[in-house]
Amino acid sequence: xxxxxLAGHVRIAPGITKVSPFDFYDYPISHSLATATGWSVPxxxxxxxxRRYARGSWNVGLAVLSHWVLDFLxxxxxxxxxxxxxxxxxxxxxxxxxxxxxEVLFFGAGLxxxxxxxxxxxxxxRYVFGLLMALLFLGWISTLLSGPPPSVNALAWGALxxxxxxxxxxxxxxxRTVKLPLxx
Numbered sequence: 001x002x003x004x005x006l007a008g009h010v011r012i013a014p015g016i017t018k019v020s021p022f023d024f025y026d027y028p029i030s031h032s033l034a035t036a037t038g039w040s041v042p043x044x045x046x047x048x049x050x051r052r053y054a055r056g057s058w059n060v061g062l063a064v065l066s067h068w069v070l071d072f073l074x075x076x077x078x079x080x081x082x083x084x085x086x087x088x089x090x091x092x093x094x095x096x097x098x099x100x101x102x103e104v105l106f107f108g109a110g111l112x113x114x115x116x117x118x119x120x121x122x123x124x125x126r127y128v129f130g131l132l133m134a135l136l137f138l139g140w141i142s143t144l145l146s147g148p149p150p151s152v153n154a155l156a157w158g159a160l161x162x163x164x165x166x167x168x169x170x171x172x173x174x175x176r177t178v179k180l181p182l183x184x
Contacts, residue, residue: 012155014148017076017093019100021148022155024078034082036068070106074099103140118176125175132168 013023044061075089092099120126
């Protein structure tokens with residue numbers, strides 16, 4: 001048996017849920033509620049130290065914590081509350097309709113909030129941002145239609161290639177401006 005990692009293990013198990021073929025069988029540290037909470041505090045704190053904006057630091061900290069909350073909605077009961085603690089999950093990945101509706105709702109809500117609070121300064125802020133959103137949405141659709149990856153290595157390489165969205169998003173965002181005053 002492989003040495004258990006603190007970051008986690010996944011295996012491809014087609015049929016484990018109706019939507020996702022991934023069996024997250026061991027990730028005691030990286031995906032526990034306690035760890036997510038523990039990360040949200042320093043990340044929000046660093047944001048506050050850099051920006052001196054309390055409301056923004058709360059939002060950034062809650063955004064970090066939201067990963068666990070969103071995982072809780074879709075995962076099987078495999079998310080630990082604390083490292084090696086009891087596991088929970090509402091299993092929406094066992095319903096195509098429910099999990100897809102939830103993901104579209106959250107993607108759309110996040111996009112709507114971002115578009116309501118920012119405006120493009122130039123063509124890059126308009127079109128590069130639009131292309132990024134199209135890539136993210138079409139990438140999500142392709143994961144639903146493509147079937148399970150052939151191996152965990154293929155899954156890892158696919159996940160690593162998505163990191164291109166980080167500098168792409170920073171580039172697009174640097175060509176947008178905050179609308180003032182912000183909506184309540």
